């Protein structure tokens with residue numbers, strides 16, 4: 576079966592865990608629930624971790640990452656480093672978590688739920704970056720660093736004095752970094768739209784792999800440069816006013832695919848399909864501003880209508 580933009584991940588992954596996940600999703604969409612519990616012999620799910628900030632509007636950040644992890648069939652965990660008071664119009668306030676609480680979240684996760692891959696998103700300050708880098712150093716886990724700098728609404732999500740720490744402390748730990756075109760240009764000081772050239776400059780700055788995403792500029796391509804190899808991934812550009820969270824969704828999907836054991840190039844292709852599908856189902860008109868992407872296509876889903884105890888006739892009846 577060929578992957579499609581509507582069914583990017585399930586089209587490629589035909590393992591048992593993913594088949595079961597897609598069965599459950601289609602059951603839920605049909606309003607039916609199987610009364611039998613899962614078999615005790617079913618393998619534990621693959622785990623992925625996002626270290627990022629909360630978007631109170633539910634469009635980007637941690638909220639988008641967890642949806643993308645679920646879409647890719649992995650269990651999502653989160654260490655929240657800052658909270659934003661945010662909606663589709665803008666970011667009204669940012670509240671940083673204290674470093675010791677960030678470390679407490681990471682310790683709790685690593686002690687019991689070691690992730691198969693990690694992504695970082697909005698890290699906001701030098702103090703947070705230093706804390707996160709210290710916790711990640713020496714861990715042999717694939718790491719996607721999304722250098723989130725400016726929100727699509729225009730708000731600054733990385734302080735200017737924190738850019739140096741991001742480059743010096745986190746880039747060397749990353750398997751791949753995923754700047755959009757403007758972030759890649761800002762980080763390198765290059766004005767060019769040549770993603771291959773910019774990616775090489777970012778590798779020279781210490782990143783092992785670079786994926787410059789394709790949502791902006793003249794060329795509709797994600798460009799990957801890793802292990803000395805360049806790869807252009809053509810991507811669609813849907814005319815949808817709902818791309819808030821596209822970058823978060825893309826980097827979370829990339830981390831999920833690495834967690835599933837895919838090589839970086841294949842994971843990058845899958846992530847492009849997941850992000851495009853999320854934009855295609857974007858929630859235009861959700862608020863007054865540009866809507867968020869929707870990687871789960873929630874408008875196609877319904878709560879179950881049959882009883883888990885197996886008596887459909889009584890399901891949902893008010894007493």
Ligand SMILES: Nc1ncnc2c1ncn2[C@@H]1O[C@H](COP(=O)(O)OP(=O)(O)OP(=O)(O)O)[C@@H](O)[C@H]1O
Pocket residue numbers: 635726727754755756788789790791797810811812813814815818819820821822823825846847850851854855
């Ligand atoms: N209009 C679109 N149609 C289809 N795919 C898109 C669109 N916009 C973004 N994408 C996909 O989403 C991913 C991230 O895109 P982009 O380069 O816009 O990152 P970003 O600017 O960080 O996203 P964000 O909108 O969250 O700021 C890319 O793989 C890109 O191709």
Ligand SMILES: Cc1ncc(COP(=O)(O)O)c(N)n1
Pocket residue numbers: 628629630635636637659661696697723725726727728732818819820821822823
């Ligand atoms: C918490 C958080 N993380 C990331 C983004 C970037 O997403 P976008 O560029 O789509 O606004 C955001 N707006 N908020």
